[in-house]
Amino acid sequence: EKVASMRIFEDAGGKMNLSARDVGGEMLVVSQFTLYADLRKGRRPGFVEAARPDRGALLVERFASRLEAEGYTVGRGRFGAHMLVRIENDGPVTIVLDSRDL
Numbered sequence: 001e002k003v004a005s006m007r008i009f010e011d012a013g014g015k016m017n018l019s020a021r022d023v024g025g026e027m028l029v030v031s032q033f034t035l036y037a038d039l040r041k042g043r044r045p046g047f048v049e050a051a052r053p054d055r056g057a058l059l060v061e062r063f064a065s066r067l068e069a070e071g072y073t074v075g076r077g078r079f080g081a082h083m084l085v086r087i088e089n090d091g092p093v094t095i096v097l098d099s100r101d102l
Contacts, residue, residue, distance in 0.1 A: 030077030
């Protein structure tokens with residue numbers, strides 16, 4: 001619900017006051033386990049704390065399904081696949097969400 005209703009798009013006054021729903025947006029859900037990389041030791045990222053693939057796939061699908069339940073059209077990446085995903089950041093805003101903090 002938090003992600004579905006985040007007000008991260010600008011209104012007419014330039015204030016981040018609109019949600020993806022407000023602007024007719026859709027969602028794209030792509031798993032990226034590398035965000036869970038542990039860089040405290042050595043020079044190579046470690047992923048031992050990341051969810052096992054079967055659990056990770058379940059969590060990603062559950063997240064996408066919950067967005068659909070909120071009324072969004074949801075595109076999905078292919079779990080575990082090497083994908084080329086192009087993104088375009090608009091403005092100096094990057095928001096990192098950790099589910100443990102929501």
